[in-house]
Amino acid sequence: MGWKAASIIISNVTTVDPEKLLQELGIEQFETIEDEPYDVAVYPEKHQIFIGVYKENLIISSWEITDHSFGKELSTFEQKLSILFPAAEICTIQLHSGVNHWGYSIVKNGEKIRVRCGNAEQGTIIELGEPLLEEQELLSKSEIKDGRRIYHLRDDEPYEEDQVGENFVSSMWARYTGKEFFEDEEMFEFKLSGFKTTKAASVQAGRKQKPKPVVVIKPWWKFW
Incomplete structure (x- = not known):
């Protein structure tokens, strides 16, 4: 579908x-840039960060921040977000149609519960955790053949x-x-809100002290 x-x-x-x-995330060197709708912010340029709230979900768009989420351990940003939002799930998504890159990582209660990502050249790079409900329909249409799904x-x-990576991310x-990503016109x-930071600021962000919660969130029991 050509999404990034x-x-x-x-x-x-x-x-x-x-x-x-x-x-609070440790990014202190930044300047404001023009606010953008999500169809622009979803694919930020290098060193751009966009922040907004959509349907009671905080959305942060940034290649530099999301790039570190697709491993077995929590990234520095995932650690900090887990402290800032202790009752939330933290889901990172990435897509790049040029190389069929796809990925998602979900953190809950400070632990990775699901990570999957891959691309056309390397296939599926990592798969961690048990399949989620949202994955079941696609997985039910698959089979393992010669070691590949x-x-x-x-x-x-x-x-x-x-x-089919885009389908999973959707x-x-x-x-x-x-709503599915490709069907959610809203x-x-x-x-x-748009910001631009420096490479140095992004690097230093991982060295700051852990933050204290500073936002208003729903009680955990309203999540389910």
Whole structure:
């Protein structure tokens, strides 16, 4: 579908101060840039960060922040976000159609519960945790053949996992918004606050002290 995306979704956030959030994440060298709708902010340029709240989910779009989420251990930013939002799920999504790159990582209660990512050249790079409900429909249409997972969707033509990666990411978006990523037209109607930081600021962000919660979130029992 030609999508490119680099966002973190933090569930059950009702309000946030974007500039204070950046500081709590250890990013102190930044300047404001023009606010953008999500169809622009979903694919930020280098060193850009966009922050907004959509359907009671905090959205942070940034390649530099999301790039570190696809490992077995929590990234520095995931650690800090887990402290800032202790009752939330933290979901990172990435897409880049040029290389069929796809990925999602979900953190809950300070632990990774699911990580998957891959691309056309390397196949599936990492798979951690048990399948989620949102993955079941696609997985039910697959089989393991010669050590690879092959999908049978609308016709007899088999699909490699990188060819359906966008579908999985779309389902992760629906986990928090109620609509598939590619069907959610409302997401283009909200704007995010724009910032530009420096490479040095992004590097230093991982060396700051852990923050204290500073935002308003729903009680944990309202999440389910």
